[in-house]
Amino acid sequence: MPENRLDIDLDFTFTDESGAVTTGRAQAAGTEVTVSLDGLAPLAGGGMPSVEAIKPLADFLARKGLSVTVAGPDGNVVSLGAVDSPATQRLVTRSPHIKLGKLGSLLPLVRQGKRRPRGGMALLPPVTPMPLFPTVQRKVVRRITTTHYARGGGRPRLIFVQDADSWTGQVPREVALTDDVTTIGSSPESGLVLEGLEELHAEIRHDDQDEYVLVPHGPVSGSVARSGASVLRTGARIQMGQWCLAFFREEFADHGRPFGGRSGGEFAYERPQLDPRTGTLERDSNEGVT
Structure with missing residues (x-):
């Protein structure tokens, strides 16, 4: 038997500052908690903490042997705690206890995050959540440049x-x-x-x-x-x-x-x-x- 066990079956409703309503459900029967949302507006709002802010929570859940997964309409968005985080994602989150979901489920969050009010804090890092996709391009052609120093410079x-x-x-x-x-x-x-x-x-x-x-x-x-x-x-x-x-x-x-x-x-x-x-x-x- 695990040291900590959670039994949850809870429906909830969230209303943001603009009046938009999001419904969700939290479920658990053991050490894994799943929070399912019918929309991702709450995650893109100004009240959501940054990755740096949720690291202590992720570490705490990992020590307790618990995990919390947040899922949207297109699949899992993020998991915290006792999760198996890929090495490539650890380069982004800088934590072995934060696992990002599939790219398809994250795109709606990224799009909504671009429209959130100034001063809001993003759940995801400030760069794209999967930097390997846009940066590892095998056919990128970069223009060769030259020194920009003044003519005759460098004490020849x-x-x-x-x-x-x-x-x-x-x-x-x-x-x-x-x-x-x-x-x-x-x-x-x-x-x-x-x-x-x-x-x-x-x-x-x-x-x-x-x-x-x-x-x-x-x-x-x-x-x-x-x-x-x-x-x-x-x-x-x-x-x-x-x-x-x-x-x-x-x-x-x-x-x-x-x-x-x-x-x-x-x-x-x-x-x-x-x-x-x-x-x-x-x-x-x-x-x-x-």
Whole structure:
């Protein structure tokens, strides 16, 4: 025999503030109580407590081994207490002692809840009671976006790379890329003068897509293309003669792939992607640009 037993057979009538009348019946013969309503207006009214408010009641009923089920014209709406609540519903109610009914029986409650007076408290959570249905959509196509940071932001710069044998402990030299075109070579007129290179060895161009592109005129190697233009991403290394430079730009402003991140990730290679901003097919940074 259960510790607690209820024997109930009660008919009742409920009249809300607008004068609408709802009839119902409460029945029990043991530990399970069923409250059947001919309409769901009382549940959508301003006097119904929220899920957070009924958690203590649900926990109390569970400790006593009792359950209370509220049913409407289309089936069970909610059960409290000693119930078997699915794990997916616990993500919504945050309680193992609250079990929501079938979606078909909840829809009339949701529709009426949208029309209830301001300030009323809902029986259901503020979001849809079954979030897995609207959110788990396999064919959703989301538009790829890009960084919204200002043009030229993220402090784009070149840093002189030093190995362990040549490093003196001082901070490596940096060259800020503030111009639309930064020339690199041995010519005194170059933006970055480096001995031992051709007079015009390379250029770094800041293009209309807010990208920094290396255009070589002399031999280059490293993580950039040996011939043709290369879009520079954070960490890219450029070897020119005896000089090794690394490009850096703060991640929040580095467009990267897909736009708004950096090149890299699983397998360290990314398939060509179409940039919706320009219509250009952008390849992995190691391949250059088309």
